[in-house]
Amino acid sequence: MKLLGNMNLKNSELYIGDTSCSELAKKFDTPLFIIDEDDFREKIKSYKNSFKSKKIDSRVLYASKSMLNVYTAKIIAEEGLYIDVVSGGELYTVLKAKFPSERIYFHGNNKLYKELKFALDNNIGTIVIDNVQEIERIINILSGTDNKQKVLLRVNPGIDAHTHEYIKTTKLDSKFGESIFDENIFNIVNSIVENENLIFAGFHCHIGSQIFEKESFFKEAETMVEFMKTVEDKLDIKIPELNLGGGFGVYYTKEDNPFELGKFLNEYIEKIENYIDYYGVNLQTVDIEPGRSLICNSGSTLYTVGGVKETFGGKDYIFVDGGMTDNPRPALYQAKYEAILVNKANKKADNVYTIAGKCCESGDILIKDYKLPKAEIGDLLLIPSTGAYTYSMSSNYNRIERPAMVFVSREGEKLAVRRQTYEDLIREDVY
Ligand SMILES: Cc1ncc(COP(=O)(O)O)c(C=O)c1O
Incomplete structure (x- = not known):
């Protein structure tokens, strides 16, 4: 798997900058959206500096549909970009972040x-x-x-x-x-x-x-x-x-x-x-x-392996604690991803697995036929490049709670979205 942004290996473990993914799992539980904030801010700066003209004004708008919450909108505002929204809900979120209204496109x-x-x-x-x-x-x-x-x-x-x-x-x-x-x-x-x-x-x-x-x-x-x-x-x-x-x-x-x-x-x-x-x-x-090119590679999703199944038909599965609810892209348009077992990052990848989610849907497959080290229950599996169109397209199918999202940077960790609870799942139910 290609290491992106500030990902690095220490003692055969995967880190994002100085932050250990295993520690993040202990602290925030899984599945967990992780955003490499330093990498995200760097990309924003690089966009601003590279799309610049001496003859005309140039503007970079962040397409918020790719990934949005109040903290993300605050970063975009701080870094001086414009933003586009496509619904009242996205607009509401951006306004809650006190995003300057003149910089919003609808x-x-x-x-x-x-x-x-x-x-x-x-x-x-x-x-x-x-x-x-x-x-x-x-x-x-x-x-x-x-x-x-x-x-x-x-x-x-x-x-x-x-x-x-x-x-x-x-x-x-x-x-x-x-x-x-x-x-x-x-x-x-x-x-x-x-x-x-x-x-x-x-x-x-x-x-x-x-x-x-x-x-x-x-x-x-x-x-x-x-x-x-x-x-x-x-x-x-x-x-x-x-x-x-x-x-x-x-x-x-x-x-x-x-x-x-x-x-x-x-x-x-x-x-x-x-x-x-x-x-x-x-x-x-x-x-x-x-949207995608600003946030996608700065985001990853961390899962816990809950099962490793060898089927009679010969396919070996890794079952993770999320799936098409937190990342519908593979099911929706056959999107492909890489993966890493974060606690076995240096081990030889010579077992072929299909990584399946926990939804009651046979199409709930995140990655097909991917080489990883021998997996066991309790291992942590990270899928990178999930910053865009995953959290924003996530659902509560099977009444599965949406994961939390944490931003990691040189300054530490910042919980931007808390994990949903069962109580959240029935909040709108009238009974
Ligand atoms: C109107 C519009 N602008 C911007 C975007 C962002 O595209 P991307 O995330 O591929 O950069 C989209 C995505 O569908 C779009 O529909």
Whole structure:
């Protein structure tokens, strides 16, 4: 298994920085989400420093859907990033962290009336409009007031990045955004421009997730800048902002080959500057909104082995005390992971195991056919790269409690989310 961030081995045990994983298990129990906070903050800084231009403003938004709780939002605020939310619940969490409202972007293809009202009442910086009906909904709330809301329009530039079908979002029949190839797009933009309660700031697009081809992002940026030029000329307006979304691929297993992020971001911003000059647009601010590539590799999940089963069919299982409830990605889209037995980190890995969760579902398999040292009940198993789309997609299936989340850094440990209790599980039940 590849050691990521501040992971290191001491006396054949796995540590994150100076923190022993076995000690974390003793202190906080398992399953446990562990975030390498120093690594996370370093990534944020590297994003900010690398996606920088002398000619235009650049913004990095953290896509909070990838992993969010109040402590995470506080880190993002402290480090000076912007943030995007896609629901009233995410917005509520971010506001509870006292995140500056002008730095919040609100996404979503079906923002409810109450969510929009909540966002507008809290003066959030930018609403990213997904479709025509949403324009009506916002105008409905704002009409008759003097309020002016900055908005972007999400569009679909038809870039077909090579990624998993379920996380590909910009095919022409995608549920997100309005197509740039539809002639009606000019009428839609015009209806925003002409409304006195709306400030049309520009466009947003996002071409998918876990993308490894730089060219897809360059193509996206060029297509969008060219499109902006057409809109500026046709409607005789200046468009100041372009948000190019996230989607930068990360390492999960040896099959993944992510580009070096700092270098890529330098190259990306340079290309964008060139497109601006070449097409002669009035763009002043360019945004990106990574989620996975900011948090994924800083997060791991620690489990206790509760059983090792040799089946009659020849497959050997390791049973862990979590599974698809804390990480639905393998069951949902066959996501792959690596693993390590933290208390046997130096031992030879010559046993092939399938790592299964505890849910009553045969698809509750976290990793198939993976080589590990001989496992026994009580061993601790860590799966790295679980920072993104695990905790945020977790469930209480089988009424299993959600794990705790602890952030570890040079300064020590910080419990950010406490473990759910049985009492939490019946909290909403009316009886
Ligand atoms: C609109 C939008 N922006 C940003 C992201 C973040 O993508 P990633 O986590 O792959 O960087 C997503 C993810 O689906 C998205 O839908």
